[in-house]
Amino acid sequence: MILYDLKCADGHRFEAGLASMFDDNPRCRCGAETSRVPASVRQLGTADTGRSREEMPTTWRGIQQGHPDVVRGWHREMSRREKLEEKHPELAGDRRPVLAHEGAFEGRPLRAGDPLATKVAQATFGTTKEATA
Template structure:
C-alpha cells in the first residue's frame, strides 16, 4: 500500500492509499478527476547527537565564570549524551587515557590497552628485556 497526495480539477486536495503505483487515481468526493501531486518535504525534526565531550567547556572562563544556569545547561546536555552513548557506544569514541604523547609517540599517542608495550619500553628504557627478579634459594 502506498500513500499518495491527490488534487482534483476543482482544487480539492486529499490523501489516498493505493495498492500499487500502477493503480488508477480515485475520484474526488466532488466527483472530479484527480492527479497525483508531489508530497511536501519535511525539513524539521533532524536528528542530532548533540555536543560531544570534547566540546564541553573545561575552563573557568569556558563556564562563564561558573554561571549556574550555564553549568546546569551543560550538565543536562552531558547527561543526555551519556544516555545516548550507552545506547550507541560508537558515539563515545576512544575514552581510554593517553599514556604517552611525546617523542616517538607524538604523532600517534599510546592509549591504555594498545599493544605497544614492547616498543614503548624500547623507546623509554632502550631495551625490551624484562628485569629478572632473584628468588631466594631454598636450603
C-alpha cells in the first residue's frame, strides 16, 4: 500500500492508500476528479542532545541563589544528559578530573591518569625525558 496526497478541482486535499502506483486516483468525497500532489514535508521532531556539561551552571548565581524551580529544572536536564551519555558514551567527552590547568598546562590541562613525569618534563623543560636523580 502506497500513501498519496491527492487534491480535487475544488481544492479539497486528502491522503489515500493505493495498492499500486498504476492504480487510478480515487474520487474526492465531493465527487470531483483528483490528481496527485507532491507530499508535504513532515518533520515530527529534531534530534537535540540538550545542553552540554560545560553549559550547565557551576555557581550559586548560576542557579539563581538556589531558587527551587531553577534547581529542579537543571536537575531534570542533568539527569536527561546523564542518561544520554550512558547510552552514547562518545558524547560524555573526557570526564577525568583536571589536576593542573594553569601556567604550562593552560592550553593542555593535566588530567588524572596522564603520565605525570612525561607531561611535567615536557611542560617544564620542553622534553619528554624523565628527570633522573
